[in-house]
Amino acid sequence: MTVNGSPRTLFEKVWSAHTVRDQSEDTPAVLYIDLHLVHEVTSPQAFSMLRERGLEVRRPDLTIGTMDHSTPTTPRNELGIIPIADAMAAKQLDVFSKNCDDYGIPMYALGGEHQGIVHVIGPEKGLTQPGMTIVCGDSHTSTHGAFGALAFGIGTSEVGHVLATQTLLQNKPKTMAVNVEGRLGDGVTAKDIILAIIAKIGIGGGTGHVFEYRGDAIRGLSMEGRMTVCNMSIEGGARAGMVAPDDTTFEYISGRRHAPSGADWDAALELWRELPTDDGAIFDQEITIRADELSPMITYGTNPGMGMPITAAVPMPADEADYNKKIALEKALNYMELAPGQRLLGKAIDVVFIGSCTNSRISDLRQAADFVRGRKVADGVRMMVVPGSQPVKQQAESEGLDEIFRAAGAEWREAGCSMCIAMNGDQLQPGQYAVSTSNRNFEGRQGKGGRTFLASPLTAAASAIAGVVTDPRAIMSSTL
C-alpha cells in the first residue's frame, strides 16, 4: 500500500487514514478516534466539563468503560459482591457508573463477568483491532499497539475532547524502529525484552516518537508477549508502540466478542494485511538489540530505565560521567537502600506482586503457576496474584491455577490494577522490597516508602519461592 510509490511505515498508514484535517503551521492534525476506553480515575472531570458546557457524548458506541484503578481486589462477600471499604473510591465508582449511564456508554462494573484492567479487556473482547486509533486516559494505552493499532494515553482534558467530538488535536510524532533480532533464551521473556530496551535508551529516549517493534524475536512472541512489550513503550518515553499485524494477531482476534465475522472478517483481513511497514520505509531513528544476548532483567533504581541483567551488579555513581545522571543514581540507590556495586541476586524480599496491565494475562499466570506448582512461597514473603480481568480469573480457575497459587501460600485476588498503582489499599509498607511484574518502580509507586524491583512473572515467581531475588534459570535447571 504505497502512495505515489513512496513506502510508508505502519504508523504512517494508520495516522493518515485517521486525519480529519492535516497538520498545518497553525494547528495540529485533527485525528479521528476509533475506540475510546474510559475508567473511573481520569474521566470524572471530563464528564463534568461536558455537563458544564451542555455537550453530549458524540459516539457512545465507540466508547467503553471499565472499573479498574481504584477498585478493591479483596474477596467477595456471601452475596458475591466485592465490598468497597474506601469511601472516596466508592464515590468515584458511583460517579463513573452514573456518568456512563447518563451518556449511554457501555460499562463493565466491579465484579461483573467482563470487568478488568482497561488494557486487558480491550484485546480480550476483540475491541482492539489492527489499524485502529485507540485512546484512554491512561499512559499504558500503548498496550493496544501490539495489534498494529495506534494507541496512546491522553489527559483528562483530552478525554473530554474525545467524548465530545471523537477527535483529538495531535502533532505528528516521529518514528523509531526498535529491532529485536535473534531468539530468546530459556527463562527470558517479553518483559525482559522491554526492560532491556528501556535500560538501553533511557526513560526519556523515546520522547516524541512512536516505536515500531520489529525483528524475528518480536514476530516469535505471542500476542500477550507483544502486549507486554508495547505496554511499557511509555516507560521509554514513547507514547505509542506498535507491532505489525500478522497471522498471530489474526488468530488471536478471530472469534472474539467484537471481532468481525463472516464476510466482514474477510474484508477486515484484506485491509489488515496491507498495514505492515513497506520495504524501504524510513524511520526517524532505529535501534537494534540482540534477543539471544538477553538475560532475565531486573530494575535496581527508581525508574524503569534503571534496569540490568539479573546477574549484574548495581552500577556505581562514580562511573557516571553526566552530573545530573550521577545525582539521580545516587538518589535512587539511597531510596532503594542499595550499595553501588551490590548484586541483587540473593537480596531478601518481602512481597511478590504478579499482576498489572503489563503481566496479568493468562499466559503470565500460567508461567508463574508452573513455577510455584508443588512448591511453597518462602516464609515471610507475601505473594499476591491479581488476574487482569474477570475472564482471565475464570480461565485461570478453570485450569486450576488458583489452587496452585493458594496451595503455595499465595493470595488469589479479584481483578484490577491493584498494587501496580496502589490506590486501593493493595500496597507495600514503608521499607518493604517487592519483586513486581508491573511497569513502574517510581518512589512510592507501590506504597509510600516501598521499594520495587521490576521483573518478569518467571523471575517474580522464582523469587517468591526462594524469598530472595532469584534468577528463574537457576530454578528451571534444577528441575530438569
Add this chain to the structure above:
Amino acid sequence: MDKLSHIEGSVVAIPVNDIDTDQIIPARFLKVTDKDGLGKAAFCDWRYVEDGETPNPDFILNNPAYQGASVLVAGDNFGCGSSREHAPWALLGAGFKAVISTDFADIFRNNALKNGLLPIIVDRDTQQQLFSLAEEDPSTSVSVDVEAQTLTLPDGRAVAFPLDGFSKFCLLNGVDQLGYLLALDDEVSAFEASNPQRVVTTA
C-alpha cells in the same frame, strides 16, 4: 482558562532528573472527582514527613525563603510516567505558573498547556545557571513573554523557547482547544460517512 501572556516570578529549583508524575502527585490522591484542592498534595511524599502532614524541613518547597515561587526549574525529562492531569492541576494549585526543564514527557507537556501551566524547554547551560542562581539567591526572579517565546534571566539574557502556534494562541487568548474541535463538526461527520465504523461497543 485564564489568559496567559506574561509571567514574572521567583524561581525555586528541584534539581532532580526524571521527576515522574507519581512524585508530583501520588496516586492515592487520584480518588477525587474534581480538580480542586490538589495543591496541598503536590510533591506530597517529598514535602511531608512520614505522617503525610508535617512539613519536611529539608525539602526546598518548605523553605520560607522560597514561599511564593511561581516558576519551578527541574532536572531533565520532567513529568514522565502516568497520564494523570492531576499533575498540572496540583502544580497550579501549589502556585506554579511555569516549569523549566531541558525536556518534558509528551503527555505531561500536553496536559500542562491545556491548563495554562507553561512548560519551558531550555538548554542544559540555562538550566544549570538557574539551579545555581535559585540556590544562591531565593529572590531570583525571571520573566516570561509568551508572545515572544522568551525567558528573561536576572542578567537580562533572553532565552528563546519552543511553543507550538496553536497552544500559544490558546494561552494568549485564554481559550481551550475544544472550541476549535467542536467547530469542525461537519468535517468530522464527513469523515465518519466515508470511513466504516470499526467496532460497536454497544452491540
